[in-house]
Amino acid sequence: MSGRAEVTEKPVRADAPGRGRALARIAAGRRRWIVAAALLAVACSLPFQLVPFRVFQFTMVLVYAVALLGLNLLVGHAGQISLGHGAFFAVGAYGTAIMLDRWDVPHVLTLPAAAATAFALGLALGLPAMRLRGLYLALVTLAIAIFLVPLLKRFESVTGGSMGLTLGKPAPPAWTGLAEDQWLYFLALAVAVAAFLLARGLLHSRVGRALHAVRDNEAAAEVMGVRLSFYKTLAFAWSAMFAGAAGSVYTWVIGFVSPDSFAVTLSITLLAGIVVGGLGSFSGPLLGGLFVMFVPGISQDVNDAAPGVIFGLLIITVMYVAPTGLAGLAGRVARSTKKILRKE
Amino acid sequence: MSGDAFLAVEGLHAGYGDARVLHGVDLTVGRGEICAILGPNGAGKTTLLRALSGMIRVRGDVRLDGTGLARRSPDALARQGVAHVPEGRGTFMPLTVEENLRLGAFVRRGRGAVGADLDRVCAYFPVLRTRLKQVAGSLSGGEQQMLAIGRALMLRPRLLLLDEPSLGLAPLVTEELFRIVRAVNEEERTTVVVVEQNAHLALGVAQQAHVLESGRIVLSGSAERIRADEQVARSYLGYRV
Ligand SMILES: Nc1ncnc2c1ncn2[C@@H]1O[C@H](COP(=O)(O)OP(=O)(O)O)[C@@H](O)[C@H]1O
Ligand SMILES: [Mg+2]
Numbered sequence: 001m002s003g004r005a006e007v008t009e010k011p012v013r014a015d016a017p018g019r020g021r022a023l024a025r026i027a028a029g030r031r032r033w034i035v036a037a038a039l040l041a042v043a044c045s046l047p048f049q050l051v052p053f054r055v056f057q058f059t060m061v062l063v064y065a066v067a068l069l070g071l072n073l074l075v076g077h078a079g080q081i082s083l084g085h086g087a088f089f090a091v092g093a094y095g096t097a098i099m100l101d102r103w104d105v106p107h108v109l110t111l112p113a114a115a116a117t118a119f120a121l122g123l124a125l126g127l128p129a130m131r132l133r134g135l136y137l138a139l140v141t142l143a144i145a146i147f148l149v150p151l152l153k154r155f156e157s158v159t160g161g162s163m164g165l166t167l168g169k170p171a172p173p174a175w176t177g178l179a180e181d182q183w184l185y186f187l188a189l190a191v192a193v194a195a196f197l198l199a200r201g202l203l204h205s206r207v208g209r210a211l212h213a214v215r216d217n218e219a220a221a222e223v224m225g226v227r228l229s230f231y232k233t234l235a236f237a238w239s240a241m242f243a244g245a246a247g248s249v250y251t252w253v254i255g256f257v258s259p260d261s262f263a264v265t266l267s268i269t270l271l272a273g274i275v276v277g278g279l280g281s282f283s284g285p286l287l288g289g290l291f292v293m294f295v296p297g298i299s300q301d302v303n304d305a306a307p308g309v310i311f312g313l314l315i316i317t318v319m320y321v322a323p324t325g326l327a328g329l330a331g332r333v334a335r336s337t338k339k340i341l342r343k344e
Numbered sequence: 345m346s347g348d349a350f351l352a353v354e355g356l357h358a359g360y361g362d363a364r365v366l367h368g369v370d371l372t373v374g375r376g377e378i379c380a381i382l383g384p385n386g387a388g389k390t391t392l393l394r395a396l397s398g399m400i401r402v403r404g405d406v407r408l409d410g411t412g413l414a415r416r417s418p419d420a421l422a423r424q425g426v427a428h429v430p431e432g433r434g435t436f437m438p439l440t441v442e443e444n445l446r447l448g449a450f451v452r453r454g455r456g457a458v459g460a461d462l463d464r465v466c467a468y469f470p471v472l473r474t475r476l477k478q479v480a481g482s483l484s485g486g487e488q489q490m491l492a493i494g495r496a497l498m499l500r501p502r503l504l505l506l507d508e509p510s511l512g513l514a515p516l517v518t519e520e521l522f523r524i525v526r527a528v529n530e531e532e533r534t535t536v537v538v539v540e541q542n543a544h545l546a547l548g549v550a551q552q553a554h555v556l557e558s559g560r561i562v563l564s565g566s567a568e569r570i571r572a573d574e575q576v577a578r579s580y581l582g583y584r585v
Contacts, residue, residue, distance in 0.1 A: 220434025
């Protein structure tokens, strides 16, 4: 899927002289940094422009974007499917909640601990699951998501059962002069930027190349000496780690966890989010985060009786209009605008 | 003969689940030789190469320079220097040519050496050098086959397995490919096993040839002898060479 997207995204002219092409590449690289810097500037000014409720919504967009970075790694870059991503999100959220509730662990420390727990769990569950393919893998990951809610309810003494746990949110330090919602937003933004850079680093490494090889041609990857089950499991564990980190920030932001927030629908919404956002692209997780945050609410507004139907129809529409996701669509729009501008 | 054989295969059985394809293949390839595997469609040629690179489970004995290779994993075999150019090339389409090439050296460590090998491979296939940053999916069929062979060479293989490099390519391109394979073989003393439908081409570069039919070797000999034997050509290859 993403393969096609990339092929069409980078039409390279073979006849262009090498030097010109190298310069063009440097220019393109610089342009990408400028876009990233502009985006970051907008992101930083956002909480000063919006009312607290909107700031909260964009904080959640960032939280989902972190989770989707992980899912993108697994689905978009390693070519494996997971219908259980929400379970690792829940592990991070509950892990953080329990650390705060039982041991008064400082907020900053809960995040690495939650991410590490999710990573370890991803490794343990991925080891058997990643020997499966396609439909079987989908079913096993779905089972993980299904079992989670009853499990959380069952261990009531630790998890608070159906009632959930209520926790204190990280307080903004006085020197920042920020309100609570703004502080939470900036925490989420910092985590999102760090997660983005980490994912980028992973993908540009030798291991990232191995994941792409597994996605694009398993048999060829295998003869190159890429151990399929090892790299698939690693991708699964990483994706779990990002979900765990996102879940941790979720608990900071919401200050409350309950089992029903992490039902199977969360996993499915996340998968829909990354597919709609754009698999295998760098802007996909952010666009997907916007989708996960806003689209279910919009569907609810359109038709209160059957939000699921509207949600489904929206997904189908997006996939029909933009088979490579919103990221692909954005790229196409940018290219045709450029073409039109050049002609004039 | 098997005393100084570089690759020695004995009683090799392999297949897919219940479907048995190879029924006890015996063959030897001398060090630095090019060996052609000929035979009709469905004879098991691809399966033989897959067995040699560890992609499918086997029964029997495979030795490379005396080291037992049977039942090892593909990555262990890659580390032993077995490079396999699969049927259909196995291009990683969305990745760039350079990324494809670097994946060929996946089991090797050391950036410097890999960089030097990029140069070495591009010297054999100059067209790849001009395409390094290009997406591999945008290459022509011939270029993709060059990329597939170049990628295999990135391993600095001791044994190079080629599966129908001529498939779907124009005769001129195919000739060029075989000329390069020959050059690699001569310059680097790489032992090559090449599977081909195009017997004429394969026998032109190979020293030894084996004819595979229904999972058994039915004929072995020097390439010259097999080429000269018209009877062989008719009965085993199904056409005149
Ligand atoms: N992946 C596979 N699964 C099951 N059977 C296969 C597979 N690949 C090949 N075969 C069968 O094995 C036999 C030999 O195939 P193959 O080795 O591809 O022959 P060749 O390369 O000589 O044309 C054929 O009967 C084919 O149907
Ligand atoms: Mg074949």
